[in-house]
Amino acid sequence: MTDARLDLEGLGLDGGAHLLLRRALGTLAPGARLAVYGRAPALAVHLGAWCRAEGHRMESPAPGCNEPPVGVVVRGNRDEGRWLGAHRAGAPDDIVRRPPARWGLAPRGALVEAGGPEPHFDLDDRDLLWADVAPRLYSHAAARQWDPATAVPWDDPFQLPDEVEAAVVQVMTYLTENEQAALIVPARFLGRIHPHFREVVQLLAVQVADEARHMEIFTRRALLRGTEMGTSSVGGRASLFALVGETEFALATFLLSVLGEGSFVNLLAFLERYAPDPVTRRVAWLAMQDERRHVLFGVAHLEQHARAEPKLRDRLRSAMERRHDALRDTAGLNADVFDALVMLAGGGWSPRQIGSGYARVRQLEYDMDQGRRRRLERLGFPADEAQALSALHTRNFM
Known part of the structure; x- marks a missing residue:
């Protein structure tokens, strides 16, 4: 006697009948018996093999049945067969x-x-990787993606003096160079993070996509009125490679997001304020919104990490000092970039305008320093130590 009946008609196990078998068995208790009927030529052979693979048992039909089934399947426990263990x-x-x-x-x-x-995923410790804000930040990031082709008013009419345009090109060249480094750093860690922490992986993947868009819009703005980019200094590249070379996730996050991108938020706000045209203003604003999110995750992650590893601050301090010592003999910020920022902030070449622009760039540096101090203090550094460490940050801003 059987507990249920299933007629597969002409459907064989090589054509999808296993779906109907699983569905029918799913309603039965372990040990229950399912009579299987069908006309497929190889059904009896295939049914026996399928039962063995799935952890069920197949019985031959009882003799003397008026309408014998192809076979009787006795439902096994799910822990049998394929799902054992x-x-x-x-x-x-x-x-x-x-x-x-x-x-x-x-x-x-x-x-x-x-x-x-x-x-093997070497980044597999929640306390050294996770941030409670990660799922919410990822949702925010996914909802705020923008298209470089349509988010920027590329066709808005404007005309700038040649020297002003050259200053914009120089700054955009510098931003592109820095964003290339900011893309490489999180990209290097994506394949090392255990997929269990998928929100962190997703967030870093969006961060990589953010940086790719930033590179596109900065380059496009640089070439909007001409065919040549600005200059790239040895000191600037040395600073970025000292950042890219950091192989520990916590230290790289600290140097990039907490210090470098935190300072870049100030720089992008500065450029939005003193942009000489609507395209530059929009480009700076879009990038600034993304960078704020990168900084927020970096700080939140390191706050949780520091609670799990009290000596983390010692290692963060050492990372800053190592980078500072490695760059001690470099010139730091590209002088062409500094001069371009002065000119853009001043708005012209009169002594009064240059003096005003110079003062505004110095104020920018002060604002960057204050922001770094606040973030360092949030990570648990005393105010005096935060002040000293902020002063060690690279003169290249990133």
């Missing part, structure tokens, strides 16, 4: 401290079949 990869909303390597690429909460590859 299977386990859940946590719960969908539970961020575990140390996800095991055997979870691999399985999403949180998935039922993971035993066996298979166990890839």
